[in-house]
Amino acid sequence: MTSYTRIRIPAGFWEGLSQLGYNAHNVLRRARLPLAMITESVVTTAQYFAIWQAFSDIIGDTAKGITKLPTVFETAKYPPPVLATYHARDYRDALYRMARYKRLCPPESLRITEEGEKCKIDLDWLYAEQPGPPMLVGITLAFLLELGRRGSGTHLTAELVEFSHGMGDVSALETYFGCHVRTGASCNRLTLHRRDLDHPFVSYNEELLEMLTPVLDQSLDNHQNSRSITEMVMWILKRCLAGGRPDIQTVASELGMSDRTLQRRLTDEGTSYQKLLTKARHEQAREYLTDSSIHIKEVAFLVGYEDQNSFYRAFRIWEGDSPSNWRTEQLGTN
Template sequence: MAQVDKCKLPQAFWRAVEQIGVPPAALLRQARLPATLHLGGQSYLTTAQYFVLLRALADLSGDPALGVRMVREADTAVHPPSSLAAFYARDYRDGLTRLARFKQLCTPEQLQVVEAGGECSISANWPFAVEPEPAISVDVTFATLVELGRRATGKTIAPRRVEFTRTGPVSATHAEYFGCPIRAGASRDVLVLDAEDLDRPFPGHNPEMLEMLTPALTAALGELEAQSSIAEQVKVVLKRSLASGQPGLNDVARQLGMSDRTLQRRITEEGSTFRDLLAEARRDLGRRLLTDPATDIAEVACLLGYQDTTSFYRAFREWEGMPPNRWREMHLPRRAVGVGLH
């Protein structure tokens, strides 16, 4: 499905923030986001802004298990229709499928569900992210998936194991909530369920409600897809793949689920070329990476798929009319530049 970098924050989010004792105004000030973002109806953030907001929330609360606690204490009734539909599903497997499909109406997060060897492994991918997902966000996702199974089946479902990329000891709240082995310092964040649990029926299965909700949610997904041009979709894939080398048109076409010829035709119809989109993706990602003083320029070049810094310097001069180190000096606060140089 096409992606749009838009994270929806419903009023229920701000009510949950207040319930844990964090004033929304203080949270927005900490995250350096607009002070009135919590007022009125739904608000929208980019992935980068959403990650900043969640990190600020974790910092202000001082609770390493805040994400788990927020999900556990949330009332099912406040869930948006995109999540609520999962509770009306036939069984846990059907519920997870619906949640993974319609969750993208709220955030660009893509849930990857793989069943093999009696296990169901679930991980998340944020296509617009240029930095690691915050631990609190991972906790919210994994707790949401577990809570769906527990509330909808009425059983105390425990995962087989949970793997976190974060380091350090796992909190007692995590251990108590998940009730399974938890490994820190893993190569990726993954929730592993027992495949047999996926067949557990949902007593609240409601075909009538699904008949009402599914067409509306499917139509909303179609509208969201229409907002994203093929050029934007290609650049999302390129940014995600650059660090592994320079992806070709066939690599991108495969990830977008279309033939090379179809992708080439659609790019041409939008008045662009694959080479231009690759340059734009590198330029956009390069500028984002350079705003982080902790990332040195050689590393930026590597993450953009360049084999040496000389090639990166040459390309960056063509984009911005100056070398990357000069651009960084102009776009970072004076103190931040100093930190990056020492």
């Protein structure tokens, strides 16, 4: 089972926003996500989209974010899959490595087609029912061009850029990409001059690639085969509990399957959605209660209970004691 719902926040993302003058706390508040998520390196697809949409809402101009954010990321802070592309032999090698290793950090999927004098790169979505926010779409395509510019040391331009949605100031985008930008298209696509793919990378590092490639290939194989449905559901539930009770349809959507398929897969693994929901609430409640700075009423909210009394009843079933007594005993023994 491929864990496509585990999305890694790009390295340096929050710092990049800060350099552009935007506060991470404001973005998370706008996205209605916990501020503690600043320290989270992995989020769900829905949370990932919410962060990008919040950033877009705050900045107000989609084009501005698209043209500015890709340029503020420091190469030294690229994660290994991206670092491998930056040190590729040439632009073509970098793009194909990016398309391959993108599966390690979804939800985006890249499809490369070389025809005649053109190279088309189509952006699709893995296991996401809704397309990503326009800001994320634009920045993904802009970063692909930025990769070629940084790696080759040449100010490359695209031949055509197509977006399925409106993207704000199109003239600013055309200045950045160096070509015509079409909105309202049937796809999200970056079309490059095929000859540019032959540009050698000044950042080419054969020795580093010899070390990174086997490790990344093994990680990709493990990534595609290692995680059970039970682990995936537990991971999603723990990040979606706050302020509500995620239903099976929501979790199934995150996994890119129907609720019936999810129920069947969980049955095959000897469990059920309700059992995992209860287990997730129990485990999270214990974790939150060991932090004396979190009020019990807030703990109830964080594990998906609308009122404190319901949480108290559930906790007594789990632990045979009240949350306050359990906390006192735990903190007293530490």
